[in-house]
Amino acid sequence: MARRDDAAVGAEPFQVAVAGGGVAAMEAVLALREHPEPPRPLAITMFAPDREFRLQALSVAEPFGGDAQTVDLGGFCAEHGVEYREDSVAEVWGGPQRVLTARGDEVFYDALLLATGARRHSVLPGSHAFRGGGDVGWFGTLLERLERGAIADVAFAVPRQVKWTLPIFELAMLTATWLRDRDREGFNLSVVTHEREPLEVLGPRVSEQVAELLGDRGVDIVAATGVVRFDRGRLVCEGGHDFRFDEVVALPGLDVPEIPGVPQGRNGFIGCDAEMRVDGLDRVWAAGDSTWFPVKQGGLAAQQAEIAAAGILRAAGSGVEVPPFRPVVRGALITGGRPRFMRVPLGGDAGVALTSSPLWWPPVKVAGPRLGPYLAQRWAIDEEEDPGLGRTEDLEPARDEREHEAALRLSLDFAEIDAREGDYEEALRWLGVAERLNVTLPAEYVERREEWRAAATA
Numbered sequence: 001m002a003r004r005d006d007a008a009v010g011a012e013p014f015q016v017a018v019a020g021g022g023v024a025a026m027e028a029v030l031a032l033r034e035h036p037e038p039p040r041p042l043a044i045t046m047f048a049p050d051r052e053f054r055l056q057a058l059s060v061a062e063p064f065g066g067d068a069q070t071v072d073l074g075g076f077c078a079e080h081g082v083e084y085r086e087d088s089v090a091e092v093w094g095g096p097q098r099v100l101t102a103r104g105d106e107v108f109y110d111a112l113l114l115a116t117g118a119r120r121h122s123v124l125p126g127s128h129a130f131r132g133g134g135d136v137g138w139f140g141t142l143l144e145r146l147e148r149g150a151i152a153d154v155a156f157a158v159p160r161q162v163k164w165t166l167p168i169f170e171l172a173m174l175t176a177t178w179l180r181d182r183d184r185e186g187f188n189l190s191v192v193t194h195e196r197e198p199l200e201v202l203g204p205r206v207s208e209q210v211a212e213l214l215g216d217r218g219v220d221i222v223a224a225t226g227v228v229r230f231d232r233g234r235l236v237c238e239g240g241h242d243f244r245f246d247e248v249v250a251l252p253g254l255d256v257p258e259i260p261g262v263p264q265g266r267n268g269f270i271g272c273d274a275e276m277r278v279d280g281l282d283r284v285w286a287a288g289d290s291t292w293f294p295v296k297q298g299g300l301a302a303q304q305a306e307i308a309a310a311g312i313l314r315a316a317g318s319g320v321e322v323p324p325f326r327p328v329v330r331g332a333l334i335t336g337g338r339p340r341f342m343r344v345p346l347g348g349d350a351g352v353a354l355t356s357s358p359l360w361w362p363p364v365k366v367a368g369p370r371l372g373p374y375l376a377q378r379w380a381i382d383e384e385e386d387p388g389l390g391r392t393e394d395l396e397p398a399r400d401e402r403e404h405e406a407a408l409r410l411s412l413d414f415a416e417i418d419a420r421e422g423d424y425e426e427a428l429r430w431l432g433v434a435e436r437l438n439v440t441l442p443a444e445y446v447e448r449r450e451e452w453r454a455a456a457t458a
């Protein structure tokens with residue numbers, strides 16, 4: 001919670017407008033509120049059109065029985081002394097330092113953070129684009145068709161413009177594991193990607209491991225292949241060759257809708273400097289998927305938000321240092337079995353870590369420095385748990401990964417024991433612990449969780 005300096009009492013508030021209610025916006029609010037109040041106390045307003053934040057990174061697990069993880073932004077803002085407006089920023093007027101909202105209000109700002117994310121849309125004609133939580137329904141139908149044998153050959157495609165490719169590997173591996181668990185055979189799942197190696201952006205060590213995981217699950221890789229369209233059972237690729245599939249699931253392309261008054265580059269992305277100051281606009285910062293940075297990942301969005309928040313605090317008179325942007329990907333790959341944790345500083349091979357036990361704590365899928373602990377606390381079964389959690393901490397790769405496995409096993413064993421004794425609430429609490437340790441609930445417990453939930457409320 002912010003501490004207010006005596007000098008701040010009576011000073012005119014410094015008006016901060018945060019456009020967006022996603023990963024970058026929430027991380028920025030947490031960072032702004034973590035520091036001692038600057039000489040001019042912050043009056044923060046968040047503008048976001050959807051009151052519900054949904055962690056898109058976990059949407060890949062939802063068709064397989066994972067829960068949607070959501071936060072009510074009104075509640076989040078109230079907890080952090082922020083005014084929430086269910087509205088969006090329609091225009092930015094840099095000279096008079098005002099935003100025009102979609103509802104028609106003109107709002108003055110001393111500092112504006114643009115954290116409006118990107119729009120995800122299909123760029124592979126004829127395919128189904130998996131854009132997040134809104135696509136869980138049709139993906140479930142696809143699984144059901146695979147299960148009853150109505151279709152057998154499915155491609156998971158990465159169009160050339162997509163640089164953050166992790167979700168496609170997760171969907172392919174989860175699908176393969178799901179079919180195997182149901183003793184289904186005779187299907188062909190392939191990842192078709194423009195990358196030379198799977199998850200190429202994270203370097204050869206990660207690629208090698210992902211290739212091995214795909215191989216173990218019987219998923220083929222067609223690499224270095226640009227996809228063009230899916231048409232009557234043919235996935236047409238650059239160079240004119242094609243492959244036969246029954247269905248194609250693709251990652252979406254990204255763009256940023258026009259915000260008049262904001263200089264936007266190709267596909268609408270917002271140019272900014274290393275301190276996240278928007279090119280050509282004073283007192284305006286940007287963070288996350290809406291910026292020019294090519295890798296669109298929540299952990300990176302949060303790192304950018306932290307930098308922008310420091311800049312805003314300085315503008316309000318605080319002496320806080322603006323950290324440099326040294327992008328480090330903290331990625332948790334859901335595999336259908338044990339997840340893989342990856343910590344990869346971008347732009348070099350040094351410092352890469354890759355293990356099946358957590359490399360940061362708490363092990364939340366989107367490793368925002370403050371958002372991770374906040375979400376872990378929110379979604380813990382017991383909200384009082386770990387009240388002291390502050391910032392995500394990097395962990396050394398475990399010397400013995402069996403310790404982590406033992407902790408996971410233990411929580412599942414406790415869950416079983418409690419369920420056998422009829423204490424379903426306690427059993428569910430232990431499943432929550434297991435889910436936290438494993439990023440997602442182990443597949444064999446998804447149905448059991450539903451049964452135990454029903455029993456707990458009966």
Ligand SMILES: Cc1cc2nc3c(=O)[nH]c(=O)nc-3n(C[C@H](O)[C@H](O)[C@H](O)COP(=O)(O)OP(=O)(O)OC[C@H]3O[C@@H](n4cnc5c(N)ncnc54)[C@H](O)[C@@H]3O)c2cc1C
Nearest residue numbers: 020021022023024057088089116117288289296297298299
């Ligand atoms: C399927 C999938 C899997 C993913 N997996 C991972 C993963 O494993 N790890 C990871 O770190 N990242 C992952 N990501 C990426 C991650 O979700 C994004 O990088 C992250 O959400 C970007 O944060 P953001 O704040 O920039 O945008 P968002 O989180 O998208 O938030 C944008 C916000 O801005 C609001 N908004 C839009 N326009 C306006 C406007 N004009 N005015 C005001 N508000 C506006 C929106 O309503 C929303 O609240 C995944 C994404 C998807 C879709």
